[in-house]
Amino acid sequence: MTTTTAPADIDRPAPEQLTIVPLRHYGRWIAAIAAVTALVGVAGSLAKNGNLHWEIIGHFLFADLIFDGLVTTLWLTVAAMALGLVLGTLVAVMRLSTNPVLYGMSSLFVWFFRGTPLLVQIIFWGYAAALYKDVLIGIPFTDITFIQVETNSLLTPAIAALLALGLNEAAYASEIVRAGIQSVDIGQTEAAHSLGMRPALTMRRIVLPQAMRVIIPPMGNETINMLKMTALVSIISAHDLMSNIQDVYAQNYQVIPMLVVASIWYLALVTLLSIPQAWLERRYGRGSGHGERVSPLRRMFAGAVTRPARRPKNAKETAL
Template sequence: MPAPAAPPTSATESPPPDADLAVVPVRHYGRWLAAAAVTACASALLWSLLTNPNLDIRLVLSYLTRDFVFRGIGITVVLTVVAMVIGVAGGVVVAAMRMSANPVLRTVSWVYLWFFRGTPLLVQIIFWGFLGALYPRLFVGVPFTDIALLDEPTSLVVTPFVAAVLGLALNEVAYAAEIIRGGMLSVDRGQTEAAQALGMGPVRILRRVVLPQAMRIIIPPMGNDTINMLKMTALVSVIGGSDLLTAVQNVYAQNFQVIPLLTVAVFWYLMLTSLLSLGQYYLEKRFGRGFGERPPGTLSRLLGRGEGI
């Protein structure tokens, strides 16, 4: 008896899995052309800077490690740290006032934010620098007595450094308050209610429950704000704040080497902001553990396939 004939093979039927397939990689000629164009432009710009006699790289290198530069860097770092510490501490207080059930506290905090976010930082710094024009003397006394706790000329109390700290810190309080408030609002209300059920007071709930959980949301914008604060310290040069920019300005006002000395300032600002960016990265990694983490190698695989770009 003859064997039954095999059924006809459809033209659209896929080949067997063991068939040899020619794998042709996708060519991305546009990427290579864009990379070549960007590299050429960057190389041309770098070469023009290095060969420009008005920049004078040797003069820039000779100024990088001068004493006046390091003193300016020290003042810049101190201003940044002090302003951020006061700003964050005050921001927690103002944020708590904004979220308070007390209408007086909410109103006062709203007016504070309205004023300090609504006026330029440069104007605020100049105002504190010339506070003596408004109050020639600062007097603080004990109420209902003749005892004076402070009675000095304003210029002796509010020095350029103090004016710089006041301008930077009070402005930072307003911005930090909104960053912290946003982080606090991200914490589930059930966490607060559970803490209240355990008999915890408002301050303890804020310190032990709300803020630790809000840090994951607060750290990225606050890190960016810290980097911005470092750069904003350059504004205090208008009142002679002795920062890095003031230091180089004092020198190029005498030798007229404006571009080389500004290049020195740019270099050190980049170094300082790079250090702050590195610190921000590790803080984000520390407080973001367990939230939205990808498996190892996920990012490299996505980049390798060109996804998400």
């Protein structure tokens, strides 16, 4: 049997001699340059615009009246989100219940508070005294009364704003929590029940910790949205940031500069709220691949600082 050998590939270039040409993304660079140019143009136009009255903005940016409004805005945001989250979790569990009464009442709650505008709800709670002069607690359909309080003294503008924001948020939070609970495999619940765990303990120890991975991102957005929605309570003079801003420009007629002051503070607060939201998303996203994401800004700085590894020039260098 004759064995033939292939001729040596003398003319074929070695793999290490091939030239690697990186792909150029000229369209991305053109779009980035156009975007930066437009941004610089807008920023320069605003900086040179005398109608903004930057001296008024600087004077009121750190005024005591603004800080008083910030305190009200912050506690309204925290309290309304806490009320909405607790009540929303309860409503979500009721909507998942097999009891038709609980399911019907929770569905009615979500239908009403999601179906009416938040501004209407704020005005309703602010002027509830026009509907009920006194708040009575007693035995229904009898004259027996345990507590009687005047509505105007009980529902102050701040309390009315809290109720409106909290109840409205509860309707949306319930849907977020319900979606998170339903995202957990039913086998987890069945396994917990087979071990003798009660439904309430199963929900608290097994289902909710896993559902947080789905709940946290939209709930963080709801918190940021709640911070901005507090501006609507200025309609009932709840002395929040926007209410105090309106009081100022109602006197000095500098509407645009005062709105710039409000925008600066809202942007600053939203930026601060985004930090714990990102941390919670990374914490509850561990092990799923979603918590390991790195922001484009961090990738950009990491690429600028870290030097790429040197590519070997030939096969001999690779062997060494």
